[in-house]
Amino acid sequence: MEEKTISNSRRCYKQWLWFMVLFMSFSVIYVDAVWPMPQMISSSMARYTLNPREFIFQYSSGSSAQPGCSLLDSAFERYYPLIFTDYRKHKCLEISLESFSQLVYQDDFGEYFVNETEIEDFPRFQFRGILLDTSRHYLPLHAILKTLDAMSYNKFNVFHWHIVDDPSFPYQSSTFPDLSSKGAFHPLTHVYTQIDVKRVIAHARLRGIRVLAEFDSPGHTQSWGKGQPGLLTPCYKGTVPSGTFGPVNPANSSSYQFMTRLFKEVTSVFPDSYVHLGGDEVDFTCWKSNPDVRGFMLKMGFGTDYTKLESYYMENMVNITKGLNKTAIVWQDVFDYHEKIPVDTVLHIWKGSPGQIQQELSSITLAGYRVILAAPWYINHIDYGQDWEKYYTIQPLNFTGTEQQKTLVIGGEVCMWGEYVDATNLSPRLWPRASAAGERLWSDEKMTSSVIDAFPRLVDFRCRLLRYRVIVIMPNYFGYTPNVESLFTAVTKEK
């Protein structure tokens, strides 16, 4: 999966992100100052002064990346001012820029230092995702771009864009413009135009982030029905239509024709080799009430088992995707209903108790499917106190299975569902809570098993996110006031 992405971008990128050997002939007061924890880091007290006026990033002669690599050049541009806050001029050196930026510090006189540090680094999991839900509340474009910035600082590499759902359809389709003009909260202000989408993809790419689009069906599609009459199943009350609608109508061939055209567009707009088809939480009540659907069930020999109808629908969807040369990711429901799907389909675990999750991991990987773990990281579920510990101590590979099965767990995802989240609270809810999952997905589990050791590092890292303006303090009447006090510093007995 990772390989496919890489082929989408440029070779230098792989060299830079996936395997970094930093051997810097300079070096740290703050040992272990990098978040997420590198696979290997050792530092000495010997420190070297950095002169911003003379500091340059440069390509190593032995590197496969050479001058002109646009991803690296652009990263150099971004990181120079993050490292040297007072200076503008900058050039190159092949390193993990995010890790490096976290090693540079200033003394009281404003001089920049880095301690002699050796870092060897690569991610533990290839899929490290953040889901944003832009249907339940619309998120302005800049909120998405800012989240991408924050993701890169946390070494997340997949933006899972849950772009449409029941409440609204903000994706402005060129093939079916009515979907957003009738299904968005507002047809002009609460939509993502084709240009917006391109901007998100470009912004993400430069930060080493893939954009995984989800167009969830057959459930979660109420907003689709507004702009595409005939797509959803009319629900019946007795022998007459009730006026409400259920999931996509799986009995009509027109539904699949529509989906083929829509996904042809979607898979062309979103260049990633994967596409998310959803497939979760299909309520059978409406299907059961509809005489046409019942007739179709009979004709297909499904009896009264509506999971077979759902399977039939999802199999069609996966085949459509396949025909477009994309690989499907689907929610776990699709596996739970024993649907016949290609073995390269990726299953996405989103529900269950810890025990049920372990069981699901075992079953899915035993069946040979790859899996992404989201259930433990439903970060929209807020709670009082330091719940980052809960996200930090998840052990994604702690389930019964062979070594081969474990390799099928390709990663995890932090989900920020949008019921109660919009641009007013997204950022303080996401960071640094998601950073806990970020380290779990990037770093070696044994090196990062202690919540107590992680705490001061996370406190430092949160201050960095404040300095990077990922988390923003309440603006004053004129502009901003920088403020790097910690979320966690002062905990006393609660009143």
Next chain:
Amino acid sequence: MEEKTISNSRRCYKQWLWFMVLFMSFSVIYVDAVWPMPQMISSSMARYTLNPREFIFQYSSGSSAQPGCSLLDSAFERYYPLIFTDYRKHKCLEISLESFSQLVYQDDFGEYFVNETEIEDFPRFQFRGILLDTSRHYLPLHAILKTLDAMSYNKFNVFHWHIVDDPSFPYQSSTFPDLSSKGAFHPLTHVYTQIDVKRVIAHARLRGIRVLAEFDSPGHTQSWGKGQPGLLTPCYKGTVPSGTFGPVNPANSSSYQFMTRLFKEVTSVFPDSYVHLGGDEVDFTCWKSNPDVRGFMLKMGFGTDYTKLESYYMENMVNITKGLNKTAIVWQDVFDYHEKIPVDTVLHIWKGSPGQIQQELSSITLAGYRVILAAPWYINHIDYGQDWEKYYTIQPLNFTGTEQQKTLVIGGEVCMWGEYVDATNLSPRLWPRASAAGERLWSDEKMTSSVIDAFPRLVDFRCRLLRYRVIVIMPNYFGYTPNVESLFTAVTKEK
């Protein structure tokens, strides 16, 4: 209590805020559009156009407030641009400006309207407070000022400033500068100077808000000890001091001398006739360990009952306050320990189950004390979902007691303790959740008993808070983007 404040401000203020009869010869599409709900509101569909260029606020000839009333003049200045977002010019009319501002709306062509509306209004409770805790996390001055703005839109009238506590002492005392220079998180950046405090008080006053300062003792004083050696009780391990410190040392007369000087300053800096003395959560372990304190217990005939020692301390504190012509507010602990305190002392309920709270209300009012209810509104305790309903459905007078007892419940308070709150998340945590309590404390309970009726009004009001920039969306790369989508609009079944 209210009367004393009023005498601090100007007569016009009372006329304006405490009893408003709005009889406007104009009028509403949005009936019931005012939050919190006025005591009486009736509106017709007849609507009148407002021309911003000709609109003036003016003093009614029969009003006790006449031109030159600085509070009203200043309010006119603030509200004109809130009402007419496109215009600058403005003058006067004696009304509840906040309610009026909520009645004005624009059509699609930008014209301003108000429907014919009759409002009679006054607050149900005289004390409607918000507590901010600036010790556990420092809050920059502008975060406090912004909160005061938001309070005024919600008709809160007391800012309870829990200014110091164990973690830090940000109040910069002119008498004891070491308290902040040694006890603040940072002696220069994380303090409130005398000028800062004056600015808060002035900003509050113009918005009809009193500033109630709390200097909590004898517990919650760890930060005090840094700048005032000898104030806290040295804890002992066996026969030797352990190096740690407990509550203020109640056995030393120097403690009371210090407190007298400090409160002389505090009561002069904060002009309100009330001062909050704290008195909660005193841990006796350290007192018990200290031989001097034990000796003092013997000498005073307290036996081994340390509640008597605490009572002795608090009685001294209340007397000091009394000598400074201020009335004390204390946490309920002071009542629970049967301390001998003047009957004009106000008790502040902060703990217990609903049943315990009702019992406490009965007991305190039966003893003739006035009471403020904070326990149901610990709004820092976040939870997933629409918890505003919990704050909305509190019935402050639902306890066993005579009508006379009920009148002793002077109001309630929303507490935002600072363990996990700073300027990055204060605002979205406070609003509109605190607005639910705001309506409970202002409006008639029978008129506002339905969560279902309140919901769309609260949704509207939240949009207003967004327009007023009380809640701010994530800034884009260049500045702000206005955004008034609702927190609550779209709730679907949760993934």
